[in-house]
Amino acid sequence: MDVGAAMFFTDYSMGAADLAQALEARGFESVWAPEHSHIPTSRRSPYQAGGELPKQYYDVMDPFVTLCAAAAVTRTIRLGTGVCLVIQRDTIQTAKSVASLDQVSGGRFLFGIGGGWNAEEMEDHGTEFKSRFKKMREQIEAMKEIWTKDAAEYHGDLVRFGPMAAWPKPVQKPHPPVIVGGAFPHSARRALRYGDGWIPNASRQHYADVTDYLPQFKEMAAEMGRDPRQVPVTIWGATEDYDRLRRYEDQGIVRVIVSLPPDNAAKTLPALDRWAGLIRRIAG
Helix, strand or coil: CEEEEEECCCCCCCCHHHHHHHHHHCCCCEEEECCCCCCCCCCCCCCCCCCCCCCHHHHCCCHHHHHHHHHHCCCCCEEEECCECHHHCCHHHHHHHHHHHHHHCCCCEEEEECCCCCHHHHHHCCCCHHHHHHHHHHHHHHHHHHHHCCCEEEECCCCEEEEECCCCCCCCCCCCCEEEECCCCHHHHHHHHHCCEEECECCCCCCCCHHHHHHHHHHHHHHCCCCHHHCCEEEECCCCCHHHHHHHHHCCCCEEEEEECCCCHHHHHHHHHHHHHHHHHHHC
């Protein structure tokens, strides 16, 4: 089982390049960057975790920029969006950003995606909250056409374009893994329909343990004609609990991600050192 780490990269956090190097040196498999383009001050949409929206949601940098900086100074660590709010982005331009980052990183990109929760943030981008998941599916279907075909076209209800050519193509074939974030059952169904992985959040589930959903996820996969091994599960929000981490590994979880506060190096590196010890123990 691999271990990744995520951070809201801001102008006061540890930089993406420095963090990625520190993670790579300690045996982490991946570094993840979340996304919010902005936060409307009306604040109609409640924060899903409850309470006040943390400051880093207002301040986070663009994930493709920060991950590109991380790619430039590393060799092996994988680079993930956790998650990219594709429903707030132009489909064709995002397809190019994904392919470009996969190229400059030598095929290390993990395309984590999500439909988001902040309705007014989406509205500022011209996206309707109620149809966001339909738009996300069409966007991913359209991007796959762009990544895999010399002459791509897509004709959906919300996303449409005629025959076009776009390069570069991704290094990974047929394209970087599309890993769908969100809760069971709806996001799990989306992951099985058009994804290459599922990311449930361990801290935002109704069951005592997120893996309580795994039997139902496997049943859903069988009903939809997907091999669960083709849609591996990554758990977001891992804690420094060796027994639970070992249980995740025994249950077939392929990756866990620890969410780091947006702190400087002096505060972050001791936490990474503790996790490095856990990584060595898990590896045996």
